[in-house]
Amino acid sequence: MEILDFLTSSNVFIDVKAKSKKQILQFLSDEAAKTTDIDQRDIFDALLERERLGSTGVGKGIAIPHAKFKGLTKIVGMFVKLRHEVEFDSIDDKPVDLIFLLMVPENAGADHLTALARISRFMRDSQNIEGIHGAENIDSLYAVLTQIKNANAA
Secondary structure, three states, X not given: OOHHHOOOHHHEEEEEOOOOHHHHHHHHHHHHHHHXXXXXXXXXXXXXXXXXXXXXXXXXXXXXXXXXXOOOOOOEEEEEEEEEEEOOOOOOOOOEEEEEEEEEEOOOOHHHHHHHHHHHHHHHOHHHHHHHHHOOOHHHHHHHHOOOOOOOOO
């Protein structure tokens, strides 16, 4: 599974203004409701509930909020590059500026973990993060996010 399997360019946002974790989750919920048949409030509540279990701030300025949703028929990704870093209760106590939302169907099973692992591997690569930070528009950011590396490259 590749990121381009669940992320479209219309779900990539750059230079988003937010002052808090709650504002980020609200923004994600509002935008996700536009591209799914799920109510904005249900998305927001699910993301908040997931954060109560433990922060999805994985460190190094990155958060990967995720939740399962009844009625969702396919995995949906959304990426936000913030204008300014925001506190997110990350495991390294550092603020975040890169957020990758993952919404999965309630019955996604292993696909949920596969997609989450794919995002995590991608976001741990320092060259990918440099590319994300260097992207100045949605098209270039989407290109960085959906690149497919040649497994045979030296």
